[in-house]
Structure formats: C-alpha cells, structure tokens
Amino acid sequence: MFQAPEYIESVSVKLSEVLSDIGVDEKMVLKRRRAALLAESMDTRATQLHDGDATTYIFGSQSEGTTTPQLNSDSDQLSCFNNINVIQDSSDWKPGVINYLIIQDDTVSPGYCLLQRLRDDTPFPSHTVPNKHFSERKGKVLLKNTIISAVAVAAAVHEEGRRHGPAQTFTEQPGNADEDYVYAFPCKSWPLQGRKWLDWQGVGQWPSADMRRYCGSTGCFLVPVGSKGSEHEELEWRISASLAERCLMFSLNITQIRCYVLMKIILKTFIKPYFEDTISSFMCKTVMFHCIANTLSNIWKENNILGCLSLCLFVLHTCIFNENCPHFIIPENNLMKGNITHTDKPYILQKLCDVVTGRFIALLRIKSDCLGFRLQLKMSNLILFITSDIVSAHILSSLALYIDNITKSCLTSINNSSNEEAVQTLLKYIFKLADISNQCEEVDRTACCLLAPRFCTSLGTALASRSIHLDNAVSAEALTWISLGLNTDVSSGKLKLASIYYCTGDTRRTEMTLRNIERHYDRNTVEPICRCHDYIKLPPRIGFCAISNDQNEEAIQHITAFCVKFLPYEIKCVPHELQYEMFKSTKADLAFRPPRDYWIKWAMVDSLPYLYFLQYKTYRRLRREDDKKRALSNLLKTTDQEPNLGHRETALNLLGQCMEQEDRATDALCCYLISLNLRERYNVAI
Structure with missing residues (x-):
C-alpha cells in the first residue's frame, strides 16, 4: 500500500527546503533547545531562591525544536519534588525524607505502579492511613495520585486551569501556546518494566550503548495519572521516561526531526x-x-524524506489497525488503549491512506504554515518568503518573557516587605545565585547571569529609596548595586537610575541618563517586553527579527525593553505621578480582586513611555521649552501608536497628568477616559 515511487527524491528535496524555510532546520532546533534549557534552569533557580527543593524540566515540542509557528505546540513543564524518595528496595530508604516503595504486580497496568507509604523512622511499611490522600489495599497503605491536584491548587501557579491527564493545562493569551504543568516524583532507578530496554539495541544501532547508559543514569518520573478504566485508576502512577525520551530526540538528525514535524502537521490537518x-x-x-x-x-x-514519512505513516496505520501502539521503552504499555472507537477506526485509517496514496498530493492541501502553497511554489522554482527570522524572534521574545515572569515571581514574595526586609531578601537572592553559578556548568551559569543583575537593580533601588528617605541623596552602595544591573536590557535598569536621580533633584544626571537611553533605544529593532497582563501582541519589528536570528540570549540586552517595575519599598525613587499606581485599588474594586493580585501595589510602566515622561518632567524643571514639547509629543505618539505596550493605561495616566500640568484639562480627561476604557478596574484614572 505504501510504496515509494520514482518521484520521491525530487519532491523530498523540495519538501526539505520548505520545512527549512518555515524554521525546521538545525539552527532553529538548537535555538529552541537552548532557550528551553535556559528557561527550565531559571525556573529551578527561582525555586531554590525560595528555599524549595524541586527541579523544573520543560519537555515536548518546544524544547525538542520539533514545532513550527502554526503548530502552536504546547509547552510541557514538569516540576519534580526532590524531597520525595521513591525506592524499589528497602535498602535505599533514607531518614529525614518521605519514602515510598514502588509496587508492581499483576493487578497494576503496564507502564504504571503503586506507591506504598513507608515509616519515617524505619524502612518498613506504614500501617496508618494519615489522611484522605491515602488508601489501604490488601494491608498496604497506598498514595492516591489525586494528592498532586491538591498540591497544584496550593501552589496557585495560575488562576485558571483544566486537568488534562497528569497535567494542569493553562490557556495562554491569544497567539501563545497552552502550558501544561505536571508535578511528579523522582525515581533514581528504573522500574523493572523498563530495564529490558536498557540492554536492547535496534537494527540501525540506535539507540547507541552510550545513549542507553545515559538514559539508565537519569532514572524516571512518576506522574499522577492512572491507566484509563483501571480498577485502581486513582492509586496508579504512570512511569514517565521523559528524560530518556529527550535524550533520544536530541540524537535525531534533521531529516528525522522534519519527518516527525510532518507527521504532526498531517495529524493536525487531516485527523x-x-x-x-x-x-x-x-x-x-x-x-x-x-x-x-x-x-x-x-x-x-x-x-x-517522503520515503521516511511513508514508512512512519505505514507503521502508524498498522498501530491503529491493531489498536496497539507499544510504548518505545515499556512496550507492554499500549498508548492507544481505549483511545479509538470501532466507529472512528475505519475513517482514520482511510484518511491516512488518502495522504500517502496519490503521489502525496494531499500535502498540497496543508494550510498550516502555508506548507502546501510553499511546496507548490517550490516545485515551480519560485522564490519564497523565509520565516526563520520570525521564528528566531519568537524564541528570543519568549525567553525574555520567561525571564520577566521568573523575576516577578521572586519579587512577589517580598511584595509586602519593609524596605529593610526587602534588602535582606534581595541580598540572599544575589548571593545564592552567585553560589549556584560557581558550582554549575554553562547553561545553568548563563541562567544565573540572566537573573542576578535584575535583583541587583532592585536591591540598588531599595537602598536608594531608603537613603533618599533619610538624606534626600543616593548612597554609593545603592549606585554600585544599580550599576551591576544596568545592561540587562536597553532601558529598564537605566530608567530606574534616571528615576532615582530625578527624585533627588539631580536634573543634570537625569538628563544625561535619559539622553543615553534614547540614543540606544532604536525603535526599528527594540521590542517592548512585558508579561504583567495578557494582551494581543502584534508581530515583532523587522530589525528585532534580524538580530534575533543572528544571536542567542545575549541579544536580550541590546534589543529588548522590559517594563519598569517599582514595588512599595522603592516608593521614594518614584515620581509622584507614577506613585499613584501603587494606590490603584478602590473599595469598588475589592469585589473583583484577581487571583494574581501582586501588581495592585506595584507601579509598572513600559520603558518607552516612561522615558518620554521623565524627559518631559526633566526639561520642564530645566525650563527648556522646545525639548519639553518634543518629549510630550513623543509621549503622546508612543502611547497612541506603539503597538506592543503592556501598560498602555499607565502611559495614558502619565500623559493625562502631563496635560494637566500644561493646563489642558480637556485633553487630560480624554486620556483618563481612554485609560479606563482599556482597564476598567484597578486603574488610577478613576
């Protein structure tokens, strides 16, 4: 049925070129993988900063580099609790941690296990059922997998989520992929069902002995989901070999990766x-x-590649026909069990046949990433628009947003701290990251270097706020710490410094700092970065895309502009017009308090509007009328025309106050009304 005709080679070459054009090539794959490894390392460091003991992993298509812009693949994030000791032999029992013994018997579904609770003082089974998360079965106290849902709720990572297998799925803003959050327990040794694979090698000498040896050293995860329809579904834990599977994926060549991407595109289009x-x-x-x-x-x-795709679809067809897709590492685990109804089966089989038969004409009907149209043009030797720049821009901006999110999550923990408490916590963060950096390797060290300077800026601003409160001056210590974080991006750290100078009345240094920021803020290349609120972003500018394609994470400091955030303990470094943002809550708003409410007491503003606002205020003090008018005009234009502002309502509120100071009350009112139209609640425009 799945024969490879003579046209295979010519079409395969063109199809490979099309996939390269839409970002499935070696360069983009490596970019995606590096960004994902940096993101998971930063998330793990953030947990360590909060004295937690969990490791974050990012699995799936985003971290493998096996996706395209319009596949919009999920981001699968797994958080592994390291303070849990899952063992297969009582000799591995450890004091001072929670110990569970893996149980695998004839009653447990293949690829799954039970977790028996052990005593805290000795390596013997516990016979006490401590709470509702445990159940007794045949004299054994077993842990229910529902305990993880309770942990997820307690963690309150996001306000809304739906259960999807072992994961909590959180829908992101339009245009971004959903995020799946999985909580898991580590198991350092492989359960019996998976050990056979470690000694097996295929016809093509893949996986290699080194790969299998590495996979054996990584162990596995136990994730909280039972086999569908199992008698003990609530007690079963699925054995996940995600780290081993990552190793396998990272070993693939570009044709194998493209073949997998094609399978997913076909799945999305036809199934x-x-x-x-x-x-x-x-x-x-x-x-x-x-x-x-x-x-x-x-x-x-x-x-x-067409021959490879034909082979893969033939094997998939066979799996569906037999209703059995054996897990690669634990083949007794049938991934298709209970997934396909007898009614659907013939139609699915026919759709797969339709793709392969007829000289793969079905590929021309694929609209995802314009693959069909691109292939048609490529076969006619016409020049196509290459999207690798756009893919690179998405990878870089996603990493920048991740940095912003991690930084905010750490600062949230000191949201209600006094200035002194905040200083001590930020010092702890910085020194802890320095210690971690000295003990780890390249990717983890880079992750620490991406986070630490941001905390240096916050520490410097906290110290400056205290010294301004006491002496109306900035201490040398504050300036030293701020200087360490000035180059995290184009503007946000420098704008905090300018804000400090402005609040001490040092207009000369304020003006010099602002002029330096404006000189380096190239609006053709610099992209605003903000994840404080969900809003629909327009595609990044061409210059940003081009530089993103040439560089990795180092480009963040040259072509991104993070929003500027001030916490309550930094209030003396904030002009009074922006201070109002720290008191945006009214009595009427309390009934609509959002679950993630850290930002209610923060003053946050996009970099470019804040630059022009500070220029307006500075030139007003200096009585430089022409420069003041230019700054006000730029603030008005930016607020109105810059497409990617996360805090447009704040920019409008600042513009409105400038209009008041210009005795333009009607224009000020117009600004506040537009601001309220954008954000009805928690808005000082009221």
Whole structure:
C-alpha cells in the first residue's frame, strides 16, 4: 500500500527546503533547545531562591525544536519534588525524607505502579492511613495520585486551569501556546518494566550503548495519572521516561526531526479536526522511534524524506489497525488503549491512506504554515518568503518573557516587605545565585547571569529609596548595586537610575541618563517586553527579527525593553505621578480582586513611555521649552501608536497628568477616559 515511487527524491528535496524555510532546520532546533534549557534552569533557580527543593524540566515540542509557528505546540513543564524518595528496595530508604516503595504486580497496568507509604523512622511499611490522600489495599497503605491536584491548587501557579491527564493545562493569551504543568516524583532507578530496554539495541544501532547508559543514569518520573478504566485508576502512577525520551530526540538528525514535524502537521490537518482525542503527537513520536530503531540509518536522508514519512505513516496505520501502539521503552504499555472507537477506526485509517496514496498530493492541501502553497511554489522554482527570522524572534521574545515572569515571581514574595526586609531578601537572592553559578556548568551559569543583575537593580533601588528617605541623596552602595544591573536590557535598569536621580533633584544626571537611553533605544529593532497582563501582541519589528536570528540570549540586552517595575519599598525613587499606581485599588474594586493580585501595589510602566515622561518632567524643571514639547509629543505618539505596550493605561495616566500640568484639562480627561476604557478596574484614572 505504501510504496515509494520514482518521484520521491525530487519532491523530498523540495519538501526539505520548505520545512527549512518555515524554521525546521538545525539552527532553529538548537535555538529552541537552548532557550528551553535556559528557561527550565531559571525556573529551578527561582525555586531554590525560595528555599524549595524541586527541579523544573520543560519537555515536548518546544524544547525538542520539533514545532513550527502554526503548530502552536504546547509547552510541557514538569516540576519534580526532590524531597520525595521513591525506592524499589528497602535498602535505599533514607531518614529525614518521605519514602515510598514502588509496587508492581499483576493487578497494576503496564507502564504504571503503586506507591506504598513507608515509616519515617524505619524502612518498613506504614500501617496508618494519615489522611484522605491515602488508601489501604490488601494491608498496604497506598498514595492516591489525586494528592498532586491538591498540591497544584496550593501552589496557585495560575488562576485558571483544566486537568488534562497528569497535567494542569493553562490557556495562554491569544497567539501563545497552552502550558501544561505536571508535578511528579523522582525515581533514581528504573522500574523493572523498563530495564529490558536498557540492554536492547535496534537494527540501525540506535539507540547507541552510550545513549542507553545515559538514559539508565537519569532514572524516571512518576506522574499522577492512572491507566484509563483501571480498577485502581486513582492509586496508579504512570512511569514517565521523559528524560530518556529527550535524550533520544536530541540524537535525531534533521531529516528525522522534519519527518516527525510532518507527521504532526498531517495529524493536525487531516485527523484532529474530525477525531480530536484519538491520535496524539506522542504516539507519532513513539512510532518514529520504532521506525528509526528498526531501519538502517542511511535511509534517513533529506532526499528520502517522503520515503521516511511513508514508512512512519505505514507503521502508524498498522498501530491503529491493531489498536496497539507499544510504548518505545515499556512496550507492554499500549498508548492507544481505549483511545479509538470501532466507529472512528475505519475513517482514520482511510484518511491516512488518502495522504500517502496519490503521489502525496494531499500535502498540497496543508494550510498550516502555508506548507502546501510553499511546496507548490517550490516545485515551480519560485522564490519564497523565509520565516526563520520570525521564528528566531519568537524564541528570543519568549525567553525574555520567561525571564520577566521568573523575576516577578521572586519579587512577589517580598511584595509586602519593609524596605529593610526587602534588602535582606534581595541580598540572599544575589548571593545564592552567585553560589549556584560557581558550582554549575554553562547553561545553568548563563541562567544565573540572566537573573542576578535584575535583583541587583532592585536591591540598588531599595537602598536608594531608603537613603533618599533619610538624606534626600543616593548612597554609593545603592549606585554600585544599580550599576551591576544596568545592561540587562536597553532601558529598564537605566530608567530606574534616571528615576532615582530625578527624585533627588539631580536634573543634570537625569538628563544625561535619559539622553543615553534614547540614543540606544532604536525603535526599528527594540521590542517592548512585558508579561504583567495578557494582551494581543502584534508581530515583532523587522530589525528585532534580524538580530534575533543572528544571536542567542545575549541579544536580550541590546534589543529588548522590559517594563519598569517599582514595588512599595522603592516608593521614594518614584515620581509622584507614577506613585499613584501603587494606590490603584478602590473599595469598588475589592469585589473583583484577581487571583494574581501582586501588581495592585506595584507601579509598572513600559520603558518607552516612561522615558518620554521623565524627559518631559526633566526639561520642564530645566525650563527648556522646545525639548519639553518634543518629549510630550513623543509621549503622546508612543502611547497612541506603539503597538506592543503592556501598560498602555499607565502611559495614558502619565500623559493625562502631563496635560494637566500644561493646563489642558480637556485633553487630560480624554486620556483618563481612554485609560479606563482599556482597564476598567484597578486603574488610577478613576
């Protein structure tokens, strides 16, 4: 049925070129992987800063580099609790931590296990059921997998989420992928069901002995979900080999990666619209693993991608026909169990056949990433628009947003702190990151370097606020700490410094600092970065895309402008017009208090509007009328025309106050009304 005709080679070459054009090439794959590894490292460091003992991993298509802009693949984030000791032998029991013993017997579904509670003082089973999260079965006290849902609620990572297998899924703003958050327990050794794989090697000498040795050292995770329809579904824990699977994915060549991406695009185009929850991308990945392991490596070439795709779809067809897709590492675990109804099965099989038969004409009907249209043009030797710049821009801006999110989560913990308490906590953060950086390797060290300077800026501003309160001057210590964080991005750290100078009345230094920021803020390349509120962002500017394509995370300091955040303990560094933002809550707002309410007491403003606002105030003090008018005009234009502002209502409120100072009351009122239209609650425009 799935024969490879003579046209395979010519079409394969063109199809490979199309996939490269939409960002599925070696460079983009490495960019995606590096960004994901940095993100997971930063998240882990943030947990350590809060004295937590958990490790974050980011799995799935985003971290593998196996996605395209319009596949909009999920981001799978796993948080592993390191203070849990899951063992398979009582000799591995540890004092001072919570110990569970893995139970695998004939009653447990393949690929799953039970967790038996052990005593805290000795390596013997506990016979006491401590709370509702445990259940007794055949004399064993077993942990229910529902305990993780309670942990997720307590963690309150996001305000809204839906359960999806072992994950809590949180829907992001339009245009961004959903995020799946999984909480798991670590198991340092492989359960019996997975050990056979460690000694097995396929026809194509893949996975290699080194890869299997590495996979054996990583252990596995136990995630909180039971087998569908199992008698003990609430007690079962799924064995996850995500780290081993990552190792396998990282070993693939670009043709294998493109083949997997094609499978997902075909799934999205021809299967999911009609049979949404039947075939998953993980099943496609598993099928591809089986194909690679059971074929010689020399078939996986760019000029044979259609042949490789045909093979993978044939194996997938066989799995669906037999209603059995064996897990690659634990083959007894059937991934398709209970997924496909007898009614749907013939239609799904027919759709797969339709793709492969007819000289792959079905590929021309694929609208995702304009793949079909691009392939048609490519076959006619026409020049196409290459999207690698846009993909690079998305990767870089996503990493920048992740940095912003991590920084905010750490600062939130000192939201209600006094100035002295905030200083001590920020010092702890900085010294802890320095210690971690000295003990870790390249990616983790880079992650620390991306976070630490931001806390240096916050510490410097906190110290400056205290010294301004006491002496109306900025201490040398404050300036030293601020200087360490000035170059995190184009503007936010420097704007805090300018704000400090302005609040001490040092107009000369204020003006010099602002002029320096404006000189380096190239509006053709610099992109505003803000994740404080959800808003629909327009595509990044061309200059930002071009530089993102040439550089990695180091570009963040040259072409991004984070929003400027002031916490209550920094209030003396904030002009009075912006201080109002710290008191935006009214009695009427209390009934609509959002779950993530840290920002209610913060003053936050986008960099570019704040630059022009401070210029307006500075030139007003200096009585430089022309410069003052230019600054006000720029503030008005930016507030009205800059597409990607996260705090447009704040910019309008600052503009309104400038209009009041210009005796333009009607214009001021107009600014406040537009601001209220953008954000009805928690808005000082009221």
